[in-house]
Amino acid sequence: MNEIFGIPLPALLGQLMLGLVNGSFYALLSLGLAVIFGMLHIINFAHGALYMMGAMFSWLAMVYLGIGYWRSLLLVPLFVGAIGIVIERFLLQWIYKLDPLYGLLLTFGVALIIGGGFRYVFGSSGQPYSIPPELGGAVDLGFMFLPKYRMWVIVASLTICFATWFMIEKTRLGAYLRAGTENPGLTQAFGINVPVMVMLTYAFGTALAAFAGVLAAPTTQVSPLMSSNMIITVFAVVVIGGMGSIMGSIITGLGLGVIEGLTKVFYAQASSTVVFIVMVIVLMVRPAGLFGKEK
Amino acid sequence: MTDKTVATARPEAEPILETHGLVKEFRGFVAVDGVDLKIRRGHIHALIGPNGAGKTTCFNLLTKFLQPTRGTIRFKGRDITGEAPQRIARTGMVRSFQISAVFPHMTVLENVKVALQRKLGTTFHFWESGASLRRLDEQAMALLASVGLERYADMVTVEMPYGRKRALEIATTLALEPELMLLDEPTQGMGHEDVELVMQLIKKVSVNRTILMVEHNMKVVSGICDAITVLARGAILAEGDYDAVSSNPLVIEAYMGSEAAQLAGAH
């Protein structure tokens, strides 16, 4: 059998693979949003811009500094994480006592500054970023070719996602984090420096976004515009999954990527809207989101 | 005024609110564990218990701000377990909140009018003049007078001292002419004089009404309450009038320390 519903199997599996790749980015980004929201009660609108920064910086590092993919994969998230610390110290820390909506507006402003700034300096045209030679080419599975780089993106994203889940749910550090979320005053009383923890949490979330950006660079045209719609799709993912659960974010992100990929095969016109349509359905059927906590 | 001795002498008085096997679980943690509550018409009924006993959760369940995991709630003989919270208020059960429930940036008079205006049936009329609400002024002033706040009618609520805010809350609640009032710690955080004031106020408004209140202050509980239910770890530990409850060894044990001393002291 090499056709399903009239669709050639390799094309179907190819789109499924692409869907998983996109889903990995959704998972990484919505995970970062959830981690930040848990600690800071802020929805980080700048998340898409930070993802774009990750890709742009790895391209810049390649072109101007000769820093290759592998070193970028480590250095760029660290660098963007440092920028996250600057954002948290200079801007976010002043609004923790306000309505969380102000956090959304503030980070929206940050997103505009970053996005507009990059566009001003580098223009809007896309730049190619080549796949590292080790991951070039594809594996022949007999019935289809599996590009190595896509496999790598999925494996790397899932590894980071599960490591994050493990750290937050299973380690002592994660326990402090969760305690800090529930009751900052009490945690402080136990001798944990909550403000520093908040700062590092934000840095970690931004580093995750940058990591996704570096991973994405070879799969697309690197440009300041690459994130402009991404963040809204990720918001829809977050609404669908609910931010209460780390694992929920991961599963929802991956799942929606796959749904999007399959839509490309069966009804391509709807591929850009399918995530939002799923959101509408979820809102009608299960308003709190798939993994949402009870109020 | 409800005669306390008569009320306690007729424990068979018809219950206005009844729960059966009420349970609330939060992600595996059981906050309320099989509570059978019976509030009799005309009583001032106190819900007491150590911190974390599930008193406020109970309140939220009764007024449907939380959906019970299991169990049933009957109000005036009707099953209300599946009702929405705003419906509950309209059937005659109105609650207050632990943190004062006022509209801080509205005037004292406007606060009461918010409660009154729903009955005008014009609350969706966005085209109607604001002046149309003036016809509620007289009724609102009368309610303010009944709690001694008529002089503060034009003050913006946030500027009032705490005790008066709680009095305003009672006036606002009274505007709905509730049959059953639920007060969540009405004297919490108050000085001696305010406590006395609010206590008298509760006693006064309890005429022809039933009141269920969460209360920590044993002076209030012993002073005005006809019946007491003691909650501990989400379940009922003891029930009865003040004398019965305060001499119950289980209760004394649960209250160990200062509160037990207070309990004994007020006795």
Add this chain to the structure above:
Amino acid sequence: MNARKSSIAYVIGFALLLAAPAAIYPVLIMKVLCFALFACAFNLLLGYTGLLSFGHAMFLGGSAYLTGHALTAWELPTLAGLALGTLGGAVLGALVGMLAIRRQGIYFAMVTLALAQLMYFVLLQSSFSGGENGLQGVPRGSLFGLDLANDYILYYLIVVLFSLTFWLIQRTIQSPFGQTLKAIRENEPRAISLGYDVDRYKLLAFVLSAGLAGLAGSMKTVLFGFATLTDAHWNTSGEVVLMTLLGGMGTVLGPIAGATVIVSLHSELADKVGSLVTVITGFLFVFCVLVFRRGIVGEGIALYHRMIGEKYR
């Protein structure tokens, strides 16, 4: 300010508007009025109901297209096209509102943003909307035999529509309904415990706000003769938030002040600095959130109260 003083102020303001084309290019004022109306409609929701919709461009853009289509393809009279745009905005508002109100606070903002994005893609892909180019060549039409292609005649139509809508919003804020909205914004659980079905009030506020935002979009199409994807883009949703925030949310005149500043800023800078406009907008957001939360009008009121020696919260 008492009611008498403020009605005198409004009469003066209206007279100034009538005389303004003598001094300022009318198309610029009309553009400001369209966005001011958009921001006033938005403020009804954010300032007076406490709901942050981050997708209001969908009502502006959706109705801009609807009116454009009605005037071009169906050749409707101008007023009917405007009315249809308003109605379309309200209907879309009812649909979106019913979904979005199921989630609170921050989620509400994200849901509206995502639904607006859905609308954006629909407009991008539909056959009637002209794709990337948008709807071009929408005729202004005429009114009672007067040719609206004349900027001055259109100007007075827009001033009248704006003033009527502004009055309606004012009236709504002070109505029994507005009073209820205020109570819900101030203390939602308490409003519920007093028997209010708060979701229905929020929904009506959302529908009103969406309908009037739709009117603003329709007016804009008539004014410029086109509807583009920019009107429905999330950037526009962000802009109306900024106008309201900068002018002073929850104040009557704030959105007008904010819209005036932002529209003027854009028309001054757009050609000179390119994408730096986005950066400047971003900095304005940061500035407003960090140190200027009362906005221009809010700060003005606070200053006035300080001068006459009253406390102001």
